[in-house]
Amino acid sequence: MLRLRRIPIDTFGENVAYIHKNCSQYKANDINVPTKVEIHGGINPVYASLVVTDDHNLLKPDEMGLGIQAFKQINMPEGADVSIAPSPPPPSIEAVRRKISGNILTPGEYKAVINDIASNRYSKMEVASFLVANGTFMTTPELLALTEALAGEENHLIWEDEDIVTDVHCVGGLPGNRTDLVVTPIIAAYGLPIPKTATRGITSSSGTIDAMEVLAKVDLSPRKVTNIVTEHKGCIAWKKTLGIAPADDILLSVEKAIGMSMQQQMIASILSSKIAAGITHLLVDIPVGAHTKVRNMPEAMKLRKNFEYVAGMLAMEIDVVVTDGSEPVGQGIGPVLEARDAMKVLRCKSDAPQDLREKSLFLAGRMLEFDPQMKGGQGYHIAREILDSGRALEMMNRIIHAQGRASPPILGHLTRDITASESGLIEEINNERISRIASLAGSPQDKGAGVDLIKKVGDTVEQGEVLYRIHASNPTDFAFANGVAEGYSGYDISRRKTATYDR
Amino acid sequence: MLRLRRIPIDTFGENVAYIHKNCSQYKANDINVPTKVEIHGGINPVYASLVVTDDHNLLKPDEMGLGIQAFKQINMPEGADVSIAPSPPPPSIEAVRRKISGNILTPGEYKAVINDIASNRYSKMEVASFLVANGTFMTTPELLALTEALAGEENHLIWEDEDIVTDVHCVGGLPGNRTDLVVTPIIAAYGLPIPKTATRGITSSSGTIDAMEVLAKVDLSPRKVTNIVTEHKGCIAWKKTLGIAPADDILLSVEKAIGMSMQQQMIASILSSKIAAGITHLLVDIPVGAHTKVRNMPEAMKLRKNFEYVAGMLAMEIDVVVTDGSEPVGQGIGPVLEARDAMKVLRCKSDAPQDLREKSLFLAGRMLEFDPQMKGGQGYHIAREILDSGRALEMMNRIIHAQGRASPPILGHLTRDITASESGLIEEINNERISRIASLAGSPQDKGAGVDLIKKVGDTVEQGEVLYRIHASNPTDFAFANGVAEGYSGYDISRRKTATYDR
Structure with missing residues (x-):
């Protein structure tokens, strides 16, 4: 048995388990490939990707650590006894393999995959494989099966007195x-x-x-x-x-x-x-x-x-x-x-x-x-x-x-006006570019960050006029967003003074 | 700037960067999705997945940690000044997207993807996406292009005096x-x-x-x-x-x-x-x-x-x-x-x-x-x-x-004989099962671990006769392998005493 430790590392959506290189229970010394394990001791086994450390400050050889998310799932206190075992591939991975080979999956197979994903039995790589396999080709009955698998068995909201919702x-x-x-x-x-x-x-x-x-x-x-x-x-x-x-x-x-x-x-x-x-x-x-x-x-x-x-x-x-x-x-x-x-x-x-x-x-x-x-x-x-x-x-x-009213966040106080490099008619605004600049400025995690468009398609501008203003709160984010906007603003301006579709 | 730290965690083939929740340079507080960053300070930027910790023992707010593999790549001492920036998606990811949508990729696109993968610009999820997209459908010219991209520009072994190698x-x-x-x-x-x-x-x-x-x-x-x-x-x-x-x-x-x-x-x-x-x-x-x-x-x-x-x-x-x-x-x-x-x-x-x-x-x-x-x-x-x-x-x-002769490793001293549950003719040996049992016993990392087959297809056995012997050195591995072999040995034995193909 190993003693449970909470490792305060956030890996965003993937369960991670940490063991010491000289782990007293699990032979970690020779591991050289990504390995999945199941951790027993709680009510249900918790599945995680295994990583190995030789840092005694982080973990002792008779301890097993779980990252923030997996620690929450095992729902046991630090110091509790746990054991660790290699986890066989989730049974439904065979369906993913079949999908990659061009087969049509059954509703039962979709259900099995979705259940295994929900139980954290898929690594992120395996989830990506499932997504891409579906992304390349799916029949409409498969799409229906996937939808039903995701919806699950029961409605979470019930409207008894309504015909139309x-x-x-x-x-x-x-x-x-x-x-x-x-x-x-x-x-x-x-x-x-x-x-x-x-x-x-x-x-x-x-x-x-x-x-x-x-x-x-x-x-x-x-x-x-x-x-x-x-x-x-x-x-x-x-x-x-x-x-x-x-x-x-x-x-x-x-x-x-x-x-x-x-x-x-x-x-x-x-x-x-x-x-x-x-x-x-x-x-x-x-x-x-x-x-x-x-x-x-x-x-x-x-x-x-x-x-x-x-x-x-x-x-x-x-x-x-x-x-x-x-x-x-x-x-x-x-x-x-x-x-x-x-x-x-x-x-x-x-x-x-x-x-x-x-x-x-x-x-x-x-x-x-x-x-x-x-x-x-x-x-x-x-x-x-x-x-x-x-x-x-x-x-x-x-x-x-x-x-419940929220305490309103403040618009980012760091601002930068992006101006037109030449006079003319705004022909196009590149959604992806504007979206990327807003993201770099900190949106949506930083609610006050973003881009405020002053000019839109069809407007005419003089050289030096403001196209949009970047808002940010964090200087690093602000610098990233400015750098990208300077490279290419996302606005395409033509020399013509009126829109072609006006003629 | 942040001070470089080596974090002795091995994540097996993925570059990982660690920052403190209150990082003095990078706003980590709001990160809630997997994020890729580039780390500057060394000769070339190093690309890594970002994870966040609030453990002061692991990392201070003015430090940035790199896992074992990424630390090796940056090739700088601990304490060196580094900076960190969000990494845009690798340019070639558009080719992966096109492949998923059913397009045929050009040799140039394959080259770009392979170069970006070699520079660690792809997360493991993105590598899986590329593999699966290719796995679902590839033309032979695409296969040729992928092969040439992997082979690179130059031969690593050159045989000037040989016509046949x-x-x-x-x-x-x-x-x-x-x-x-x-x-x-x-x-x-x-x-x-x-x-x-x-x-x-x-x-x-x-x-x-x-x-x-x-x-x-x-x-x-x-x-x-x-x-x-x-x-x-x-x-x-x-x-x-x-x-x-x-x-x-x-x-x-x-x-x-x-x-x-x-x-x-x-x-x-x-x-x-x-x-x-x-x-x-x-x-x-x-x-x-x-x-x-x-x-x-x-x-x-x-x-x-x-x-x-x-x-x-x-x-x-x-x-x-x-x-x-x-x-x-x-x-x-x-x-x-x-x-x-x-x-x-x-x-x-x-x-x-x-x-x-x-x-x-x-x-x-x-x-x-x-x-x-x-x-x-x-x-x-x-x-x-x-x-x-x-x-x-x-x-x-x-x-x-x-x-250079190796010092020969020893055959695993923990052994277990798996015996026939009934008398008859061995019809089939399941390669995948035998392989899995050998893997669980510790092979190939533990060189002395494995499975020694005493009986092969076509042999007849009496109930209780040894089919194969499991070898292991580590008690935990040994237990895992035994458990799986007990569930199903991988041998299919029929009651007939002679092989059908003998008739």
Whole structure:
């Protein structure tokens, strides 16, 4: 037996076990390849990757250390007796192998893989293998099976008295696209339930939840979500705290680490969480643009068909809209800036970003038409009425109050204006570049960091005029963001003074 | 700037950087996803995955730690000034993304990926993604491009005075298949140069180099290999120390970690190292069997065609033979036991495993026919003459002496006999099971560990008779191996007393 030690090292989503080179139980001396072990002593075995140290300060030969996450899982005090054994490969890894060889997997195989991932039996390398194997080729029945496996057996939110429970979800890739914060209060104010669950930024500079957290608490229990939606019809909650699909978090964190978003995985991830949240009617927003996640219409159509197929098999009503993803939406990129923009729209301020307002009204209009009572084509007008009358703002304040108001973070005090290197017409703003600059500035972990766009596509600028302002709080982050923005601002400016599409 | 510290933690092939939660330079507080950084201060930047600790004993806020491997790479003393910056994704990751989406990659893209992997710019997750993306689908020109990228620009071994430089390589998966140790001295004794380079066990319980290391030193410099082969015609050297294809080592270690061997990757890995070693004539051995790497003839044929295509484009003569992989070759599984079997064959002992002898003669015979002077069909007979005359043994002793004799490790003193649970005929021995038991017993890191097969397919046994003996040195390993062998021995015994194929 070895004595348990907590090793205060955070490896972000991977279980790690530490033993001494001269470990008294496990022969570590000769290990020269990554090894997986199972640790016994707690209620359930904990699976971890093994690393070896010869530092006596860190660990003695009769001790075994667990990193922060694995120590939490074993749920035993320091000093407890544990034992360690080599862990055979998770049984479902054979399915991954079969998938790589071009086979079609069964629903049972998908379930087994997802269960093993949820139990931390897959290393990050194995999770990446599963993601990529699916990413190269998946049939629609496989996609359905993966979605059902992720959704699990039971709904986490139950709406007994509602025939229609709505949600809206953007597939992402478009900076500043915080329409959720406007659409949700409009729909709730109209009277349709909308228990919106969302994630933090996955491969992007900010997600819906990062921005909502500027205004309110987002880590709500399933019970709290149910209560808030029952009373106010709407809420905007962090998906993770609902305990929906633990495997999904691991898959997302690996996608983030490899900087790749697999489309089929995204469909399964979105739809499984909507199923578990009891959603009956879903609007999906697919922005299309050269520098966003979905690059062209054929890709968007393929994605739409897949969404429709899986949702149909799961008896969920779905409306998939393809929107303009050619430049960022709104003005601010980063949680504080995005929350500011959304609140300006809800407050009907004259300087509110009009593109964010119009897109939100368009989406809300489509969602209102889920109501069988709504006369076809009236959705947009009703949505505008709700927004312009102040009822959406009032609802947003009620939702914020119900979730618990957050102490608002401050906009990053380190600022830098990026200016036009020549005069002309702004032809294009590169979403990926702007997103990267906002990320380097510290977004979304640093909520006040980001990029505030002063000019948008179609504007003309004089040389030296400000294109956008970088905000940061941390000098190192600030320097990184500035360095990248100086290399290439992300703005393409042509000498022509008017847009070609104006002619 | 931060002060450099060496953190004595071994993470096996991944560069890891450690910073304190309150790091004075890098804002670590908010990191919640795996992050890659580059460390500046040395001659070249070192790339690493970042982990965060709040343990003051391990690291102070103004220090940055590097794990054993990364510390070696930065090549600076402890206390040196270093700085740390977020590392953008390696540029070539876009090619991996394109491959996942079904695109055909160019030779330039393969080169870029392999270079970035060699510079440690890929995380293990990204390496796994590349392997799996290739594993799902690759054209033959892509396979050629990958092989050339792995081979690099220059040959590491140069043979100016030789028209024919031979080697033999088994694709693996068959325990005990140490024909290399018999074939190499036969070929060298005949007079054909054979600078054999090989690996340690990749996904198997033992490799050629693990067994050779029992007899002689295997970490030879390119210069030493050249000298030995010039003088004696043969040697058996560890591929890694030749500095051939550093990216290949990383790819192999990830394959080992995920327990998957990608066939195309294997072809590229084998042929690239042969090109770099200056081999002109190669014999490839593909064992086929239900429980080995290549499971059936169509698979073996596909593999053969691919070997022939790539070798042809690289102007290398290749002879691919498909052999019987239905049961382990020889008697011992594990470095010491395998070296013992090979030496028995070379010494023409009466108790030498006949299957190892016959297979070695068959392979050596095929290789001898690479010699244009050899009359067709004479190879086998010449090989047998060289072996039976003792010339092969004499050559092996010269090679061992030239490489440097090793202090021989001892056979594991902990033994356990696994016996037949019923009387009957041995129908099958499961290669994978036997290999797993040998691995658990400690092979190949513990050279004396392994499995000694007393009975083989076609033998009849009485209930209680010994099937095989497990050897181990470490009590924990011994217990693991026994536990698995007790569950299922790997032997399938039928009640029939004679083999069906005898009738």
